[in-house]
Amino acid sequence: MSDVNVGIIFKSYEPLAAIKAYAAQTEASGYGGGFWIAEAYHWFRSYGLEARGCFTALAAATMATSEIPIGLGITSPYMRHPTIQASEAAGIDELSNGRFIMGIGVGKVGIEYLEYDIDVMKPVHVHQESIDIMRKIWSGEQYDYKGNFYESSMPAYDRVADGLRTDIPIYVGATGPFMQRLAGRSSNGMLLAGLTSPKFVEYAIDNMRKGAAKAGRDIPEDFPVGGVILAACSEDGARAKEFTRSYTGTYIVNKLRNIKNDVILAGSGLPDEAWDPFRRAIEEGTADNVTHLVTDEMQRKFTVISGTPDECAEITQELVDAGLNTPLLEVVGATEEDNLKTVRLFGEAVLPQLKAAPLPIAEAS
Secondary structure, eight states: OOSSOOEEEEETTSOHHHHHHHHHHHHHTTOTTEEEEEOOOGGGGGGTOOOOOHHHHHHHHHHTOSSSOEEEOOBOTTTSOHHHHHHHHHHHHHHTTSOEEEEEOOOHHHHTTSOOOTTTSOHHHHHHHHHHHHHHHHHTOOEEEEOSSOEEEEOOOOTGGGTOOSOOOEEEEOOSHHHHHHHHHHOSEEEEOSSOOHHHHHHHHHHHHHHHHHTTOOOOTTOOEEEEEEEEEOSSHHHHHHHHHHHHHHHHHHIIIIIOOHHHHHTTOOOGGGGHHHHHHHHHTOTTOOGGGOOHHHHHHTTOEEESHHHHHHHHHHHHHHTOOEEEEEEOOSSHHHHHHHHHHIIIIIGGGOOOOOOOOOOOO
């Protein structure tokens, strides 16, 4: 088992049989960070992929494992009322015998087709109310809750008598500074988005600590800080880099068109003009065909974990040293066997090389 809690994450557009195989291999290969699912949306049909329900996918993964954590990274509170989120999470937690980690975040590209005005239903407040309601439900205590966006009332229920947990951990997906401060203030862990460079990790942790400090909360050195990192590992490093190239391009377009967070792009250290070809592709309607614009340098600057085992170890350690103590490898390959090979090879040859590091010390305010 590695000193670092590395996990494996797949989106819920994968076939359920494949998800079971990936989860089983993750456990067999000793990933202490567990197996995670990110909710996929129907617009993935544009890429020839079909979305499955994230909680159904989690159930498949749970039934293929017995020891490792099972995480959701993430679903959006805009998708389901917090009472529904809570009951779904409680079901997976029961099925996994208390191994589940609930992850919530805006999921902006997934909620674009919903009739929400997030300038009115601001993410920090929506997430805080969702966290409050879910925790009240899991506690089993009677409550009446009336927030600005959600209302919920329930009688008491003795969950302990049923052998159910009353404190399921909640991680917050946090791309911007206000959500990062919310993670420090109210969550059990923070999850960062794809294309997470060491500088962006440090930036996010600083915001997280500021949120915690304002709430009078101490952040321990082992507070979980995760990030979804594209990954492909092969003895043929060039082949692995080709696996991640198109996905890197998709993430870059997403940051420019949807997330609009300049800090993420600037954290790579590349000049702003490096993204001009991607901006033109968005303007010209060719944003789904940008793979050829993604250079090896871009992938390395964004610490995309692709290459030989030694290359993958070097890149992962950079992220860990910056404070990313729970790297979640978004494994991408051409086939199911490619993906299984990455999980196996990374487990055999990379995990033993990784060394844990404490969270960075907070910057002076």
